[in-house]
Amino acid sequence: MSESLITRGLRRVRARLAPGGVILNYHRIADPVDDPTGCAVSPMHFQQHLDVIATLGVPATLDHLVDAVVGGHRPERQVVVTIDDGYRCGLTVAVPIMQSYAVPATFFVPVEPLRSGGGFYWDRLFSLLAHDEPLPQSLELRFGTETLEWRVAPHSPEVAPNAETGGLIEILDRRRLSAELSARFHPLLPGERNELLEQVAEWSGREVDEKALPQTLDADELVALADSPLCTVGAHTVSHTMLSAHPASVVARELGEGRRILEEMLGQEVLNVAYPFGDYSAAVRDAAAGAGFRAGCTLVPEGVLGNADQLALPRFLVRDCDGESLARTLHWLGIG
Numbered sequence: 412m413s414e415s416l417i418t419r420g421l422r423r424v425r426a427r428l429a430p431g432g433v434i435l436n437y438h439r440i441a442d443p444v445d446d447p448t449g450c451a452v453s454p455m456h457f458q459q460h461l462d463v464i465a466t467l468g469v470p471a472t473l474d475h476l477v478d479a480v481v482g483g484h485r486p487e488r489q490v491v492v493t494i495d496d497g498y499r500c501g502l503t504v505a506v507p508i509m510q511s512y513a514v515p516a517t518f519f520v521p522v523e524p525l526r527s528g529g530g531f532y533w534d535r536l537f538s539l540l541a542h543d544e545p546l547p548q549s550l551e552l553r554f555g556t557e558t559l560e561w562r563v564a565p566h567s568p569e570v571a572p573n574a575e576t577g578g579l580i581e582i583l584d585r586r587r588l589s590a591e592l593s594a595r596f597h598p599l600l601p602g603e604r605n606e607l608l609e610q611v612a613e614w615s616g617r618e619v620d621e622k623a624l625p626q627t628l629d630a631d632e633l634v635a636l637a638d639s640p641l642c643t644v645g646a647h648t649v650s651h652t653m654l655s656a657h658p659a660s661v662v663a664r665e666l667g668e669g670r671r672i673l674e675e676m677l678g679q680e681v682l683n684v685a686y687p688f689g690d691y692s693a694a695v696r697d698a699a700a701g702a703g704f705r706a707g708c709t710l711v712p713e714g715v716l717g718n719a720d721q722l723a724l725p726r727f728l729v730r731d732c733d734g735e736s737l738a739r740t741l742h743w744l745g746i747g
């Protein structure tokens with residue numbers, strides 16, 4: 412038996428003996444067909460999940476779970492729902508389902524998409540690239556000092572490294588190209604991203620299909636969301652960049668402004684943050700404390716016990732699966 416299996420086994424035994432809580436992480440509650448991130452959960456499955464949560468666990472707010480952790484107690488069987496990125500379907504689709512099961516949720520909302528209304532770069536890249544219309548064969552983009560080049564196959568997902576460039580050129584299918592470019596955009600700030608997006612649009616000879624783009628909340632909708640008794644709004648930085656890629660001044664601004672602007676818009680305190688992509692470091696964690704946050708959420712897939720670090724709370728990223736699959740995960744954690 413490998414060490415990781417032993418560790419996993421011990422953790423499971425510990426969870427069964429002393430069940431803690433769990434924080435679940437959703438993004439879009441929408442049909443997962445053509446979802447570039449693979450994070451969309453269908454409304455039917457979301458409904459099944461809330462049914463399972465209400466039946467097997469104790470639906471709790473994030474603040475309630477943090478109260479237990481701060482007091483050094485296990486948040487016993489508490490299940491917390493969080494929904495990241497501020498997509499409009501959170502308000503229009505998730506909230507009505509939450510109301511039917513009386514399950515609360517925290518919505519982590521980045522500020523920049525709220526203000527620009529232009530959605531996320533990963534959705535825009537997907538719109539420009541993932542289609543059957545002709546595209547030029549070769550795409551070259553500069554990321555800092557590094558120039559990368561991709562060859563785009565008409566439809567084939569085959570990968571064919573090019574010996575001449577040490578494998579930098581590959582023939583990629585469009586969905587994979589969209590995912591690869593998105594990952595390259597993750598550590599960038601909006602100025603750089605928008606410039607590169609324009610280059611990709613120009614190269615593709617297309618425009619983003621704005622009507623088909625998944626919509627994000629506007630300011631009025633954010634206020635409506637915060638007014639719902641089951642909803643809490645948390646911060647998710649200004650520009651949804653990977654914080655650990657940046658110097659302390661940028662991290663402090665992303666966290667501090669991401670909090671301040673939401674508080675101004677909502678007229679209420681914002682005490683919780685989710686680190687974009689779950690990406691954090693000791694410095695990021697300390698910067699979140701410095702920005703006045705009470706709790707910070709990662710994407711380390713573990714249950715929450717009484718000794719958890721409230722500024723580095725684990726969370727499970729939920730993909731589109733049925734209620735039974737979620738029930739098995741909760742059971743594995745000693746819940747239900």
Ligand SMILES: [Zn+2]
Nearest residue numbers: 495496687688
């Ligand atoms: Zn996010």
